[in-house]
Amino acid sequence: MDVLVRLALRGGAEAAYAGTMSPSHAILSVEGVCKSYGAVRAVDGVTFHVAPGEIVGLLGPNGAGKTTAINMILGVLAPTAGRIEIEGVDLARQRSRALEKTNFAAVYAPLPGNLTVEQNLRVFGLLYEVPRLAERIDELLAAYGLGRFRKVKAGVLSSGEQTRLSLAKAMLNRPRLLLLDEPTASIDPSAARDIRAGIADFVEAGHCGVLWTSHNMVEVEAVCDRVLFLSRGRILLEGDPKTLPAEHGASSLDDLFVAVAHEPAAAQ
Amino acid sequence: MRAARAGAIVLRQIYLLRGSPQRVLPIFAWVAVDILLWGFITRYLNTVGHAGFNFVPALLGAVLLWDFLTRVMQGVTMAFFEDVWSRNFLNFFATPLRISEYLAGLVTTGVGTSLVALVVMLVLVRVAFGLSFADYGLALAPFLMVLFLTGVALGIAGAAIVLRLGPAAEWLIWPIPTLVSPFVGVFYPTAILPVWMQAISRLLPPTYVFDGLRAVVAGRPAPWDRLLLGLGLAVALLVLACLLFAAVYRYAIRTGLIARYSAETVS
Numbered sequence: 001m002d003v004l005v006r007l008a009l010r011g012g013a014e015a016a017y018a019g020t021m022s023p024s025h026a027i028l029s030v031e032g033v034c035k036s037y038g039a040v041r042a043v044d045g046v047t048f049h050v051a052p053g054e055i056v057g058l059l060g061p062n063g064a065g066k067t068t069a070i071n072m073i074l075g076v077l078a079p080t081a082g083r084i085e086i087e088g089v090d091l092a093r094q095r096s097r098a099l100e101k102t103n104f105a106a107v108y109a110p111l112p113g114n115l116t117v118e119q120n121l122r123v124f125g126l127l128y129e130v131p132r133l134a135e136r137i138d139e140l141l142a143a144y145g146l147g148r149f150r151k152v153k154a155g156v157l158s159s160g161e162q163t164r165l166s167l168a169k170a171m172l173n174r175p176r177l178l179l180l181d182e183p184t185a186s187i188d189p190s191a192a193r194d195i196r197a198g199i200a201d202f203v204e205a206g207h208c209g210v211l212w213t214s215h216n217m218v219e220v221e222a223v224c225d226r227v228l229f230l231s232r233g234r235i236l237l238e239g240d241p242k243t244l245p246a247e248h249g250a251s252s253l254d255d256l257f258v259a260v261a262h263e264p265a266a267a268q
Numbered sequence: 269m270r271a272a273r274a275g276a277i278v279l280r281q282i283y284l285l286r287g288s289p290q291r292v293l294p295i296f297a298w299v300a301v302d303i304l305l306w307g308f309i310t311r312y313l314n315t316v317g318h319a320g321f322n323f324v325p326a327l328l329g330a331v332l333l334w335d336f337l338t339r340v341m342q343g344v345t346m347a348f349f350e351d352v353w354s355r356n357f358l359n360f361f362a363t364p365l366r367i368s369e370y371l372a373g374l375v376t377t378g379v380g381t382s383l384v385a386l387v388v389m390l391v392l393v394r395v396a397f398g399l400s401f402a403d404y405g406l407a408l409a410p411f412l413m414v415l416f417l418t419g420v421a422l423g424i425a426g427a428a429i430v431l432r433l434g435p436a437a438e439w440l441i442w443p444i445p446t447l448v449s450p451f452v453g454v455f456y457p458t459a460i461l462p463v464w465m466q467a468i469s470r471l472l473p474p475t476y477v478f479d480g481l482r483a484v485v486a487g488r489p490a491p492w493d494r495l496l497l498g499l500g501l502a503v504a505l506l507v508l509a510c511l512l513f514a515a516v517y518r519y520a521i522r523t524g525l526i527a528r529y530s531a532e533t534v535s
Contacts (some may be wrong), residue, residue, distance in 0.1 A: 008274075018443050037524075067527075068524075071297050071524065071527040074358075074362040074527075075361070075362060075521075076357075076358060076361050076362050076521060076524075076526045076527045077521060077524045077526070077527050078521045078522045095364075096364040096365075097364070099362065099364045100364045102362075104362055106358075107360045108358075109359055111356075111359060111360075112280070112350075112354040112356050112357075112359070114284060114288075114350075114354060115280065115283055115284070115352060116283075119283045122279065123276050123279055123280045123283070124276070124359070124363065126272050126273065126275055126276035126279060127272075127273050127276045127360070127363040127364065128363060128364065129270065129272050129273070131366075152534075239451060
């Protein structure tokens with residue numbers, strides 16, 4: 001109950017964290033973004049930034065607006081209001097240039113099942129104009145344990161293997177901004193740990209930024225430098241996943257998640 | 269426009285065709301059957317028709333040209349439908365791919381598959397029915413160009429309709445050539461059409477191709493001025509189709525259609 005009261009008092013305002021970093025240095029800058037469908041506001045004035053070398057968790061219950069927000073950052077959904085910049089490039093004005101710096105993996109967007117693993121990576125490698133593509137594909141096949149599936153059609157891979165293929169695709173162009181929607185879903189714990197470590201290394205080495213959605217709070221706590229709790233299209237909480245639960249009277253990130261999921265009722 | 273990105277769209281289609289005889293066969297099988305069917309019909313008509321009129325170039329030539337247009341349109345729409353069927357829009361349109369590059373890839377694919385169909389038809393009419401289009405030489409190029417541009421325009425417009433209305437609208441697209449054919453006079457002069465149909469036929473580029481073909485077969489000079497008009501109309505049609513696709517794409521981005529393009533029908 002304490003958590004609910006604190007959240008209600010907070011009033012859903014966008015947090016101080018958003019203001020602590022200069023947008024000019026951000027890899028991703030989301031400013032006052034809204035998306036309305038008629039009278040329904042799926043995303044309501046969201047502002048946040050992702051810094052180089054930072055993994056930001058985007059959390060929230062189903063229908064909170066996470067995927068809508070990610071789709072807007074991917075350029076496949078136009079915001080009703082607000083501005084999205086990727087390394088200072090305005091997505092609305094220079095869509096193609098902005099998207100050259102991004103890539104994504106999402107459980108709801110499997111790669112074409114009628115192409116082989118290698119063919120998929122080649123096609124998407126050309127779309128991102130990846131230099132020395134053949135070498136890069138070899139690297140990624142090895143890194144994601146997909147070498148023996150090189151000539152196998154993606155549609156016949158297991159869901160875990162398809163997820164690894166999506167991640168390999170997401171790494172093709174060494175993106176500056178990586179959007180990962182449930183990236184370790186359908187992957188066994190051992191492989192998931194390897195993949196989390198691989199992404200963390202990639203972030204550290206390449207100074208890219210990651211926006212990561214997950215319902216696995218243990219994973220979020222292990223990977224994310226910062227989390228944003230989204231509910232009904234608004235950011236309710238923002239902070240370090242290791243300290244945030246205690247700051248709001250919750251015993252764990254899981255408990256905090258449940259509290260945030262119920263926040264609208266508490267606020268009323 | 270980046271060639272590599274348009275090339276990626278073409279490469280995807282090459283991969284699909286390479287590993288799939290069931291995709292390769294329709295490129296030429298149905299047009300070959302059409303040529304054989306109409307070839308024998310025209311041969312029969314030659315035996316019972318008025319002496320001095322050769323049905324082979326008039327009808328079989330018209331069938332060949334009409335099938336070419338149909339193949340061009342289907343080449344573009346089939347390439348697009350591959351993305352519909354594999355629910356691939358989110359993957360493609362979340363990349364730096366521009367609409368112009370995507371359409372260029374679809375059209376290049378359509379060019380490739382329709383050229384294969386054209387060669388098969390040309391060889392078949394020559395070998396089986398003795399009709400040689402080689403006699404017309406380069407004079408045939410403007411005829412084919414008008415049909416090619418029209419086929420591309422119909423293909424892009426068809427893709428736009430399916431993008432807007434959803435995968436179930438696929439069944440609206442396939443009959444488009446059949447709906448258009450009575451107006452363009454594939455087998456008869458458009459002068460025999462009712463006045464209201466003639467008004468529509470004058471707006472359709474293939475009308476000028478088939479009128480021109482009949483003139484050439486009858487031994488008159490090709491009506492180049494009318495073919496030029498047909499070419500102008502075909503270019504205009506293509507521009508309109510591209511604008512339609514771009515408008516539907518913008519709508520899809522505004523409403524989120526691209527991101528959730530998996531529904532059977534989408535309002």
